[in-house]
Amino acid sequence: MIEVKKSICPYDCPSSCGLLLELEDGKIIRVKRDPDHPVSRNGICRKMQDYQKSIYSDKRILTPLKRNGKKGSGDYLPISWEEAVACISDRWKSIIKETGPEAILPFSYSGVMSDIQCDCGDAFFNRMGAAILVKALCCPAKEAAYQSVAGNTGCLDPRELNDSDFYIIWGSNMAATRIQALADLNKPSNRRKRKVLINTYADPSSKHFDETLCIKAGTDGALALAMMHVLEREGLIDEDFINNYTEGFDIFRKTLFSYTPEWAQDKTGLDAGIIRRLAREYAAAKAPAIILGSGNSRYGNGGMTVRLIVILSLLTGAWKQAGGGLCGCTPIDTSYVNMNLIRRPDFRQPEAKVSSFNINQTAHALAAEADERVRSLYVYGANPANTVSCQDEVIKGLKREDLFTVVHDRFMTETAMYADIILPATFSVEQHDIYRCYGYCTLGTALPIVKAPGECKSNWDTFCLLARAMGYEEDYFKRTEKEMLDWVLNHPTEAVSKLPEDKQQILKKGGSVSMPFSDHLKIGTASGRFRIVNDELKEAVPRYLPSYGEQEELSDKTKTTRTLHLVASPGLYSLNSEFRDREDLIKKRGPQILIIHSIDARERGIEDGQLVEAFNQQSRILIKARLTERIARGTVVCEGIYRRDECPGGKAMNALTSWRLSDMGEGTTLNDNLVEIRAFRE
Ligand SMILES: Nc1nc2c(c(=O)[nH]1)N[C@H]1C(S)=C(S)[C@@H](COP(=O)(O)OP(=O)(O)OC[C@H]3O[C@@H](n4cnc5c(=O)[nH]c(N)nc54)[C@H](O)[C@@H]3O)O[C@H]1N2
Numbered sequence: 001m002i003e004v005k006k007s008i009c010p011y012d013c014p015s016s017c018g019l020l021l022e023l024e025d026g027k028i029i030r031v032k033r034d035p036d037h038p039v040s041r042n043g044i045c046r047k048m049q050d051y052q053k054s055i056y057s058d059k060r061i062l063t064p065l066k067r068n069g070k071k072g073s074g075d076y077l078p079i080s081w082e083e084a085v086a087c088i089s090d091r092w093k094s095i096i097k098e099t100g101p102e103a104i105l106p107f108s109y110s111g112v113m114s115d116i117q118c119d120c121g122d123a124f125f126n127r128m129g130a131a132i133l134v135k136a137l138c139c140p141a142k143e144a145a146y147q148s149v150a151g152n153t154g155c156l157d158p159r160e161l162n163d164s165d166f167y168i169i170w171g172s173n174m175a176a177t178r179i180q181a182l183a184d185l186n187k188p189s190n191r192r193k194r195k196v197l198i199n200t201y202a203d204p205s206s207k208h209f210d211e212t213l214c215i216k217a218g219t220d221g222a223l224a225l226a227m228m229h230v231l232e233r234e235g236l237i238d239e240d241f242i243n244n245y246t247e248g249f250d251i252f253r254k255t256l257f258s259y260t261p262e263w264a265q266d267k268t269g270l271d272a273g274i275i276r277r278l279a280r281e282y283a284a285a286k287a288p289a290i291i292l293g294s295g296n297s298r299y300g301n302g303g304m305t306v307r308l309i310v311i312l313s314l315l316t317g318a319w320k321q322a323g324g325g326l327c328g329c330t331p332i333d334t335s336y337v338n339m340n341l342i343r344r345p346d347f348r349q350p351e352a353k354v355s356s357f358n359i360n361q362t363a364h365a366l367a368a369e370a371d372e373r374v375r376s377l378y379v380y381g382a383n384p385a386n387t388v389s390c391q392d393e394v395i396k397g398l399k400r401e402d403l404f405t406v407v408h409d410r411f412m413t414e415t416a417m418y419a420d421i422i423l424p425a426t427f428s429v430e431q432h433d434i435y436r437c438y439g440y441c442t443l444g445t446a447l448p449i450v451k452a453p454g455e456c457k458s459n460w461d462t463f464c465l466l467a468r469a470m471g472y473e474e475d476y477f478k479r480t481e482k483e484m485l486d487w488v489l490n491h492p493t494e495a496v497s498k499l500p501e502d503k504q505q506i507l508k509k510g511g512s513v514s515m516p517f518s519d520h521l522k523i524g525t526a527s528g529r530f531r532i533v534n535d536e537l538k539e540a541v542p543r544y545l546p547s548y549g550e551q552e553e554l555s556d557k558t559k560t561t562r563t564l565h566l567v568a569s570p571g572l573y574s575l576n577s578e579f580r581d582r583e584d585l586i587k588k589r590g591p592q593i594l595i596i597h598s599i600d601a602r603e604r605g606i607e608d609g610q611l612v613e614a615f616n617q618q619s620r621i622l623i624k625a626r627l628t629e630r631i632a633r634g635t636v637v638c639e640g641i642y643r644r645d646e647c648p649g650g651k652a653m654n655a656l657t658s659w660r661l662s663d664m665g666e667g668t669t670l671n672d673n674l675v676e677i678r679a680f681r682e
C-alpha cells in the first residue's frame, strides 16, 4: 500500500517548496510537489524530484568515525556515539581549561535551513562561551544595503509579480535559484509583459526573457545611476511619491547630472542608447518590478550597488502600485519565529570575552600563527573546504595537526576528510522542524517520516548529547526534538498567533501556510520614509564606487589585454556543494567550466573546450574554457561549486577568491576577483 506524507524542502533556496513523499512498506519511493503548498504550484526542481536517492544513498555516513590516518587521507574507523561524545567533550574541557572556550569555533552555514536544526547549535555554543562565526557568506551586503534604505519594510512576495507590468531580472540566475517565480513569469497571463535580464552573461534563464544585457562585473551601480540620470533629465520622476515617502532626494538629485549614459557605457560596457531606452521603458511602466538576486552584491562595492538599485526602484513611484517595486530582498516585515527561543543569546555570560571570526576569513581564523588561535573547529551544516574563499589556505588550516576538528554531516565531504571525529547526520525527512521561507511569505512545519538509518542523529539530538557530556543543566538541552518544536509553536510570534484556526492546525500537524503579504508602504524605518541619504553610513550620499576589481584594473596601466573578472553563478544540478552524492546530477552537470567571451579567449590563443590555467596572486586552477559571445567582455563565469578531486589539477574556483569584505554587511566578495588566463601546456 502506498502512503503519502507531506514535507518541506530543507535546502538554502528561496522557495522552500512543499513535498509529497510516497512511501511503500515504510520506504520513500517517490517525491512530488505538494499541491496544497502555497508556492510550489510549478513543480519541484530536478534535484528534489529524486530526493529519495540522496536519502537512501550508499554514500551516507551511518556511524560516528574516528580518524585513523593522516588528515585528508579519508582513513577512519567506526566508533560508538558514547566514545565519540566522550572524546569530544574531554578535548573541549581541556581546551576550555587551558585557553578558554573562545578557542573553540563553531562553524555552520546553510546546509539545513529549517530553524531548529539550523540554529540550535547557537544555544549550545552560547552556553559554552565559544568563539562566534560571523555568518556573512551569502548576501549580507544586499541585506544591509536594502535595510539602509528601507529598514524593515517588506518587499514583494514573488506571487505579487502577477500584477507587475514590466520586469527587470537583475543579478539572479532564476532557472537555478527561483524556479517557482520563473514559471510564474512564463504563465500565459504574464507572457506578453516585457522582461529584461541584467547579468554578466546569458545565464540559463535568459532564454525565457525578451532581452539580456551582459554587464561588466561589478558595475551595476553605474547602470542604476545612469538610469536615474535619465529619469531626472526627462522629468520622469514621481515627485509626489518622493515628497511623501522618501527623504534626502534633494541632495542626491544634485549629484545625478554627471552620471550620463555615456559615462555608464564606459563603466558597464552597455551601449548608452540601450541604457537610455531601459530607463524610459522602466518609467513608462505603471508597475515595474525589479527582481534582485544576490550576484551583484558580492563585491567590494556590493552594498552601494544594491542601495542604488533600491533607490532606483523608488523614483518612478512603482511601490505605490500592486506588483510594482522590488522583489528578492525580504518579503516580510515580521519574523514568523522568535529565533531567540532557539538561539538563546541569554545563555552567553554577559561579561565574557567574545572572539569572532568572519566566515569569509576562515583561512585567517585557521592559520597556525593566528594570535587568537582556534584550537577546535566544530562544523555542521556547512562545507568550508569547498564553499569559502582562499581555499588553499583553508585546507592548510584544516590540515593542522593541533586543530581538533569535528564534522557532523550526512556525507564524507571534503571538510569531513580533515576531521578528527565525524558524526553522522540525518536528513530533513528524519527530523522535526519549522521552516521559515526566505523568498516568499510562507511558514511550515514538517515531522519525521522515516526513521534515521544506522546511528544518524539530528543536530538537535547531537547538541543535547554534547550538552549532557559538558554538564550543561539547562532545561533547553533536556527537551526532545518534538518537545522543542512544540515549545516554538506554543510561543508564537504575533504574526502566527493572528493566523486563523485552520492554519494553526496545519502547522501543528505538519504542512505549510501562506502568511499575509506586507503592506509595502508601511515603511519600516524610524522616520517612516525611505532613506535615500542615510547619515548613519560612511557614504551618506550614494555615489558610484568602483569594485575591488575595477580599482585594481585601473591601477595596473601596464596590461595589454583586458583584465578578467571572475564571477560565480549557481549550478542547475547542484545546490552549493550539495547533491554530490547523486550520479544522475553529477552526469548532467559535467565538469567545472570557465565561460569566457570568444574575443577575450582568442586574444589569449584559447579555443573552445581547451584546458586553461586561471591564476591570480592567490592560486592557479586548471579549467576547461567554454567560448561564447553572450557574456560581457572582461568577465568570466564559473557555474556551481565542485569538489577539488573532480577538477583537473585538484583545485576549484574558490582557490582564486579572496577574503576581502564587501563595503556593507561584512559580506563575501565572491564575484570580485581578477584572474588571468592562458592555455595550459603540460
Ligand atoms: N540550483 C541551485 N539553486 C540555488 C543555489 C544553487 O547553488 N543551485 N544556491 C542557493 C543559494 S545559497 C542562494 S544565496 C540563492 C541565490 O539566488 P539569487 O540571489 O537569485 O542569486 P543567484 O541566482 O545566485 O544569481 C547570481 C547571478 O548574479 C550574476 N552576477 C554576478 N555578478 C554580477 C554583476 O556584477 N551584475 C549582475 N547584474 N549580475 C551579476 C551571476 O552571473 C549569477 O547568475 O540561490 C539558492 N538556490
Ligand SMILES: Nc1nc2c(c(=O)[nH]1)N[C@H]1C(S)=C(S)[C@@H](COP(=O)(O)OP(=O)(O)OC[C@H]3O[C@@H](n4cnc5c(=O)[nH]c(N)nc54)[C@H](O)[C@@H]3O)O[C@H]1N2
Residues within 6 Å of the ligand: 012, 108, 109, 110, 111, 112, 117, 137, 138, 139, 379, 380, 381, 382, 383, 384, 386, 387, 388, 408, 409, 410, 411, 413, 425, 426, 427, 428, 458, 459, 568, 569, 570, 575, 576, 577, 578, 640, 641, 653, 654, 670
Ligand atoms: N565558488 C562558489 N562559492 C560559493 C557559492 C558559489 O555559488 N560559488 N555560493 C555561496 C553561497 S550563496 C552560500 S550560501 C555558501 C554555502 O556554504 P555552505 O553552507 O558551507 O554549503 P553547503 O554546500 O550547503 O554545505 C552544507 C553541508 O551541510 C550538510 N547538511 C545538510 N543538512 C544537514 C543537517 O541537517 N545537519 C548537518 N549536520 N549537516 C547537514 C550537507 O551534507 C553539506 O555538506 O557557499 C558560498 N560559496
Ligand code: SF4
Residues within 6 Å of the ligand: 009, 010, 011, 013, 014, 015, 016, 017, 044, 045, 046, 047, 048, 179, 180, 575
Ligand atoms: S526549487 Fe529549491 S526549494 Fe524547491 S525543491 Fe528545488 S531546491 Fe528545494
Ligand SMILES: [Mo]
Residues within 6 Å of the ligand: 012, 110, 137, 138, 139
Ligand atoms: Mo547562499
